[in-house]
Amino acid sequence: MSLLRNDPPPLFRPPAEAESVIVRVAFGCPHPACAFCGMYRSGPYRPRDAADVSAEIRAAAREQPGARRVFLADGDALRLGFDRLAAVLGELAAAFPALARVNSYANGSSILALGREGLASLRARRLDTLYMGLESGDPAVLRRMGKAETVDGMVEAGRLAREAGLKMSVIVLLGLGGPDGSAAHARATAEALNRMQPRLLSALRVIPVPGTPLARWEEEGAFRRLSEFEAVRELRDLAAALTLEGTVFRANHVSNVLPVEARFPRDRAVLLASLDALLDSGRLDATRPAPRPPWL
Ligand code: SF4
Numbered sequence: 001m002s003l004l005r006n007d008p009p010p011l012f013r014p015p016a017e018a019e020s021v022i023v024r025v026a027f028g029c030p031h032p033a034c035a036f037c038g039m040y041r042s043g044p045y046r047p048r049d050a051a052d053v054s055a056e057i058r059a060a061a062r063e064q065p066g067a068r069r070v071f072l073a074d075g076d077a078l079r080l081g082f083d084r085l086a087a088v089l090g091e092l093a094a095a096f097p098a099l100a101r102v103n104s105y106a107n108g109s110s111i112l113a114l115g116r117e118g119l120a121s122l123r124a125r126r127l128d129t130l131y132m133g134l135e136s137g138d139p140a141v142l143r144r145m146g147k148a149e150t151v152d153g154m155v156e157a158g159r160l161a162r163e164a165g166l167k168m169s170v171i172v173l174l175g176l177g178g179p180d181g182s183a184a185h186a187r188a189t190a191e192a193l194n195r196m197q198p199r200l201l202s203a204l205r206v207i208p209v210p211g212t213p214l215a216r217w218e219e220e221g222a223f224r225r226l227s228e229f230e231a232v233r234e235l236r237d238l239a240a241a242l243t244l245e246g247t248v249f250r251a252n253h254v255s256n257v258l259p260v261e262a263r264f265p266r267d268r269a270v271l272l273a274s275l276d277a278l279l280d281s282g283r284l285d286a287t288r289p290a291p292r293p294p295w296l
Contacts, residue, residue, distance in 0.1 A: 137192030
Protein backbone atom coordinates (compact mmCIF):
# COMPACT_ATOMS: atom_id res chain seq x y z
CA MET A 1 0.00 0.00 0.00
CA SER A 2 1.41 3.42 -0.84
CA LEU A 3 0.57 6.59 1.00
CA LEU A 4 -0.96 9.33 -1.11
CA ARG A 5 0.96 12.60 -1.00
CA ASN A 6 -1.35 14.29 1.49
CA ASP A 7 -2.09 11.27 3.69
CA PRO A 8 -0.69 11.71 7.19
CA PRO A 9 1.91 9.01 7.96
CA PRO A 10 0.87 6.33 10.47
CA LEU A 11 0.87 7.49 14.08
CA PHE A 12 2.74 5.66 16.86
CA ARG A 13 2.63 6.24 20.59
CA PRO A 14 3.80 4.34 23.69
CA PRO A 15 1.18 2.02 25.22
CA ALA A 16 1.21 4.14 28.39
CA GLU A 17 -0.09 7.11 26.38
CA ALA A 18 -3.37 5.43 25.41
CA GLU A 19 -5.39 7.91 27.47
CA SER A 20 -3.40 11.00 26.48
CA VAL A 21 -4.38 13.65 23.98
CA ILE A 22 -2.02 13.13 21.04
CA VAL A 23 -0.72 16.25 19.33
CA ARG A 24 1.48 15.78 16.27
CA VAL A 25 4.13 18.45 16.16
CA ALA A 26 6.30 16.71 13.57
CA PHE A 27 6.12 13.78 11.21
CA GLY A 28 8.52 10.84 11.29
CA CYS A 29 11.88 10.18 12.93
CA PRO A 30 15.09 12.17 12.25
CA HIS A 31 17.14 8.98 11.78
CA PRO A 32 14.79 6.33 10.42
CA ALA A 33 17.60 3.84 9.85
CA CYS A 34 17.44 1.31 12.70
CA ALA A 35 17.43 -2.15 11.14
CA PHE A 36 14.80 -3.49 13.55
CA CYS A 37 12.36 -0.57 13.37
CA GLY A 38 9.25 -0.64 11.23
CA MET A 39 7.98 2.77 12.31
CA TYR A 40 8.22 6.02 10.37
CA ARG A 41 9.24 4.47 7.07
CA SER A 42 6.85 6.55 5.00
CA GLY A 43 8.93 9.72 4.73
CA PRO A 44 11.61 11.98 6.18
CA TYR A 45 11.30 13.83 9.49
CA ARG A 46 9.62 17.17 9.06
CA PRO A 47 8.26 19.67 11.57
CA ARG A 48 4.57 20.20 11.18
CA ASP A 49 3.22 23.56 10.14
CA ALA A 50 2.68 25.66 13.31
CA ALA A 51 -0.80 26.77 12.22
CA ASP A 52 -1.86 23.12 11.76
CA VAL A 53 -0.54 22.24 15.21
CA SER A 54 -2.44 25.16 16.75
CA ALA A 55 -5.64 24.08 14.99
CA GLU A 56 -5.17 20.52 16.28
CA ILE A 57 -4.65 21.77 19.84
CA ARG A 58 -7.81 23.91 19.66
CA ALA A 59 -9.85 21.01 18.26
CA ALA A 60 -8.56 18.63 20.96
CA ALA A 61 -9.33 21.18 23.68
CA ARG A 62 -12.92 21.44 22.44
CA GLU A 63 -13.29 17.65 22.63
CA GLN A 64 -11.40 17.06 25.90
CA PRO A 65 -11.25 20.35 27.80
CA GLY A 66 -10.35 18.58 31.06
CA ALA A 67 -7.39 16.63 29.64
CA ARG A 68 -4.42 16.34 31.99
CA ARG A 69 -1.94 14.49 29.76
CA VAL A 70 -0.66 15.24 26.27
CA PHE A 71 1.73 13.18 24.14
CA LEU A 72 3.72 15.03 21.48
CA ALA A 73 4.18 12.90 18.35
CA ASP A 74 5.92 11.74 16.17
CA GLY A 75 9.29 10.10 16.71
CA ASP A 76 11.30 12.88 18.34
CA ALA A 77 9.44 16.07 19.25
CA LEU A 78 12.51 17.39 21.08
CA ARG A 79 14.29 17.73 17.73
CA LEU A 80 12.16 20.86 17.15
CA GLY A 81 14.40 22.84 19.49
CA PHE A 82 13.72 25.03 22.50
CA ASP A 83 11.79 27.94 20.98
CA ARG A 84 9.28 25.81 19.11
CA LEU A 85 8.80 23.43 22.03
CA ALA A 86 8.30 26.30 24.47
CA ALA A 87 5.70 27.80 22.13
CA VAL A 88 3.81 24.48 21.85
CA LEU A 89 3.91 23.93 25.63
CA GLY A 90 2.56 27.47 26.12
CA GLU A 91 -0.32 26.79 23.72
CA LEU A 92 -1.09 23.52 25.48
CA ALA A 93 -1.14 25.15 28.92
CA ALA A 94 -3.54 27.80 27.65
CA ALA A 95 -5.80 25.27 25.93
CA PHE A 96 -5.96 22.68 28.74
CA PRO A 97 -6.36 24.37 32.15
CA ALA A 98 -5.86 21.05 34.01
CA LEU A 99 -2.75 20.08 32.06
CA ALA A 100 -0.34 18.19 34.34
CA ARG A 101 2.21 16.60 32.03
CA VAL A 102 3.40 16.55 28.45
CA ASN A 103 5.37 13.52 27.28
CA SER A 104 7.32 12.71 24.13
CA TYR A 105 9.64 10.28 22.40
CA ALA A 106 13.17 11.73 22.34
CA ASN A 107 16.49 10.75 20.84
CA GLY A 108 19.59 11.23 23.00
CA SER A 109 21.15 13.80 20.66
CA SER A 110 18.00 15.95 20.75
CA ILE A 111 17.99 15.91 24.55
CA LEU A 112 21.68 16.87 24.65
CA ALA A 113 21.15 19.70 22.16
CA LEU A 114 18.68 21.37 24.53
CA GLY A 115 21.21 21.51 27.35
CA ARG A 116 20.57 21.52 31.08
CA GLU A 117 18.97 24.97 31.18
CA GLY A 118 16.77 24.34 28.17
CA LEU A 119 15.53 21.07 29.61
CA ALA A 120 14.86 22.63 33.02
CA SER A 121 12.96 25.46 31.38
CA LEU A 122 10.84 22.99 29.40
CA ARG A 123 10.26 20.99 32.59
CA ALA A 124 8.92 24.18 34.19
CA ARG A 125 6.48 24.35 31.25
CA ARG A 126 5.18 20.85 32.13
CA LEU A 127 7.30 18.68 29.88
CA ASP A 128 7.43 15.54 32.03
CA THR A 129 8.47 12.14 30.62
CA LEU A 130 10.83 11.39 27.74
CA TYR A 131 10.68 7.95 26.12
CA MET A 132 14.10 7.05 24.78
CA GLY A 133 15.10 3.86 22.96
CA LEU A 134 18.49 2.79 24.30
CA GLU A 135 17.91 -0.62 22.66
CA SER A 136 21.33 -1.91 23.75
CA GLY A 137 24.28 -0.74 25.82
CA ASP A 138 26.63 -2.64 23.52
CA PRO A 139 28.13 -0.22 20.94
CA ALA A 140 28.76 -3.09 18.50
CA VAL A 141 25.07 -4.02 18.56
CA LEU A 142 23.99 -0.42 17.99
CA ARG A 143 26.41 -0.07 15.07
CA ARG A 144 25.20 -3.27 13.46
CA MET A 145 21.61 -2.12 13.85
CA GLY A 146 22.32 1.27 12.26
CA LYS A 147 21.29 3.29 15.32
CA ALA A 148 22.55 6.86 14.94
CA GLU A 149 22.94 7.43 18.69
CA THR A 150 25.92 6.33 20.83
CA VAL A 151 25.68 4.57 24.18
CA ASP A 152 27.63 7.31 25.96
CA GLY A 153 25.51 10.02 24.33
CA MET A 154 22.27 8.36 25.42
CA VAL A 155 23.55 7.77 28.95
CA GLU A 156 24.60 11.43 29.21
CA ALA A 157 21.24 12.56 27.79
CA GLY A 158 19.39 10.46 30.34
CA ARG A 159 21.42 11.89 33.20
CA LEU A 160 21.01 15.45 31.98
CA ALA A 161 17.25 15.04 31.64
CA ARG A 162 17.01 13.52 35.11
CA GLU A 163 19.02 16.38 36.60
CA ALA A 164 16.61 18.79 34.92
CA GLY A 165 13.69 17.11 36.71
CA LEU A 166 12.40 15.10 33.74
CA LYS A 167 11.47 11.43 33.98
CA MET A 168 13.25 9.06 31.63
CA SER A 169 11.36 6.04 30.31
CA VAL A 170 13.97 3.87 28.60
CA ILE A 171 13.33 1.00 26.21
CA VAL A 172 15.75 -1.89 25.65
CA LEU A 173 15.37 -4.78 23.21
CA LEU A 174 15.95 -8.33 24.39
CA GLY A 175 17.57 -10.49 21.74
CA LEU A 176 19.06 -7.63 19.72
CA GLY A 177 22.53 -9.17 19.98
CA GLY A 178 21.28 -12.57 18.82
CA PRO A 179 22.21 -15.78 20.67
CA ASP A 180 25.97 -15.30 20.30
CA GLY A 181 25.92 -11.73 21.56
CA SER A 182 23.28 -12.29 24.25
CA ALA A 183 25.51 -12.24 27.34
CA ALA A 184 27.50 -9.18 26.18
CA HIS A 185 24.30 -7.35 25.19
CA ALA A 186 22.73 -8.01 28.60
CA ARG A 187 25.86 -7.01 30.50
CA ALA A 188 26.53 -3.80 28.55
CA THR A 189 22.86 -2.80 28.60
CA ALA A 190 22.71 -3.19 32.37
CA GLU A 191 25.88 -1.10 32.70
CA ALA A 192 24.41 1.72 30.62
CA LEU A 193 21.13 1.62 32.58
CA ASN A 194 23.00 1.66 35.90
CA ARG A 195 24.80 4.81 34.81
CA MET A 196 21.58 6.41 33.61
CA GLN A 197 19.23 5.39 36.47
CA PRO A 198 15.97 5.85 34.52
CA ARG A 199 12.70 6.16 36.43
CA LEU A 200 10.96 3.73 34.05
CA LEU A 201 12.46 0.83 32.12
CA SER A 202 10.79 -1.39 29.52
CA ALA A 203 12.36 -4.51 28.05
CA LEU A 204 10.75 -5.70 24.82
CA ARG A 205 11.69 -8.84 22.91
CA VAL A 206 12.93 -7.98 19.45
CA ILE A 207 10.75 -9.44 16.71
CA PRO A 208 11.85 -8.80 13.12
CA VAL A 209 9.11 -6.69 11.53
CA PRO A 210 8.33 -7.67 7.92
CA GLY A 211 9.93 -5.24 5.45
CA THR A 212 12.79 -4.23 7.76
CA PRO A 213 16.49 -5.06 7.24
CA LEU A 214 16.37 -7.24 10.36
CA ALA A 215 13.60 -9.40 8.86
CA ARG A 216 15.67 -9.76 5.70
CA TRP A 217 18.76 -10.71 7.72
CA GLU A 218 16.70 -13.36 9.49
CA GLU A 219 15.49 -14.80 6.17
CA GLU A 220 19.09 -14.87 4.93
CA GLY A 221 20.31 -16.58 8.11
CA ALA A 222 22.37 -13.55 9.17
CA PHE A 223 20.29 -12.95 12.31
CA ARG A 224 18.72 -15.47 14.63
CA ARG A 225 16.08 -14.78 17.23
CA LEU A 226 16.53 -16.12 20.74
CA SER A 227 14.65 -19.23 21.74
CA GLU A 228 12.13 -18.92 24.57
CA PHE A 229 14.75 -20.23 26.98
CA GLU A 230 17.45 -17.88 25.68
CA ALA A 231 15.11 -14.89 25.89
CA VAL A 232 14.28 -15.58 29.54
CA ARG A 233 17.95 -16.25 30.32
CA GLU A 234 18.89 -12.91 28.76
CA LEU A 235 16.21 -11.19 30.80
CA ARG A 236 17.64 -12.90 33.89
CA ASP A 237 21.20 -11.82 32.98
CA LEU A 238 20.02 -8.24 32.51
CA ALA A 239 18.03 -8.14 35.76
CA ALA A 240 20.90 -9.70 37.73
CA ALA A 241 23.32 -6.99 36.57
CA LEU A 242 21.00 -4.04 37.27
CA THR A 243 21.76 -1.86 40.27
CA LEU A 244 18.86 0.53 39.83
CA GLU A 245 17.97 2.67 42.81
CA GLY A 246 14.38 3.62 42.06
CA THR A 247 13.04 2.21 38.80
CA VAL A 248 9.77 0.65 37.68
CA PHE A 249 10.79 -2.21 35.39
CA ARG A 250 8.37 -3.75 32.92
CA ALA A 251 8.80 -6.60 30.49
CA ASN A 252 5.08 -7.09 29.98
CA HIS A 253 4.76 -6.17 26.32
CA VAL A 254 2.96 -8.77 24.20
CA SER A 255 6.35 -9.56 22.61
CA ASN A 256 7.75 -10.89 25.90
CA VAL A 257 7.77 -14.60 26.74
CA LEU A 258 6.15 -13.88 30.10
CA PRO A 259 4.86 -10.66 31.62
CA VAL A 260 7.16 -9.16 34.25
CA GLU A 261 6.66 -6.06 36.37
CA ALA A 262 8.96 -5.17 39.25
CA ARG A 263 10.28 -2.24 41.24
CA PHE A 264 14.02 -1.95 41.65
CA PRO A 265 15.66 -2.40 44.05
CA ARG A 266 12.73 -3.69 46.16
CA ASP A 267 11.65 -6.64 43.95
CA ARG A 268 15.01 -7.61 42.48
CA ALA A 269 15.57 -10.78 44.55
CA VAL A 270 12.01 -12.03 44.00
CA LEU A 271 12.26 -11.37 40.27
CA LEU A 272 15.55 -13.26 39.97
CA ALA A 273 14.18 -16.21 41.96
CA SER A 274 11.09 -16.45 39.76
CA LEU A 275 13.17 -16.26 36.56
CA ASP A 276 15.54 -18.93 37.90
CA ALA A 277 12.59 -21.17 38.73
CA LEU A 278 11.22 -20.73 35.22
CA LEU A 279 14.59 -21.48 33.63
CA ASP A 280 14.87 -24.66 35.75
CA SER A 281 11.30 -25.78 35.08
CA GLY A 282 11.91 -27.38 31.69
CA ARG A 283 8.80 -25.58 30.37
CA LEU A 284 10.67 -23.21 28.07
CA ASP A 285 11.39 -24.18 24.47
CA ALA A 286 15.15 -24.07 23.97
CA THR A 287 15.04 -24.97 20.28
CA ARG A 288 12.89 -22.31 18.63
CA PRO A 289 12.03 -18.64 19.04
CA ALA A 290 8.88 -17.90 20.95
CA PRO A 291 5.93 -17.55 18.57
CA ARG A 292 5.33 -14.18 16.90
CA PRO A 293 2.58 -12.10 18.43
CA PRO A 294 -0.61 -12.23 16.33
CA TRP A 295 -0.30 -8.61 15.18
CA LEU A 296 2.78 -9.31 13.05
S1 SF4 B 1 14.08 2.99 16.66
FE1 SF4 B 1 13.69 5.16 17.05
S2 SF4 B 1 15.49 6.22 16.15
FE2 SF4 B 1 15.45 4.13 15.29
S3 SF4 B 1 14.30 4.34 13.35
FE3 SF4 B 1 12.82 3.73 14.94
S4 SF4 B 1 11.96 5.66 15.69
FE4 SF4 B 1 13.86 6.16 14.57
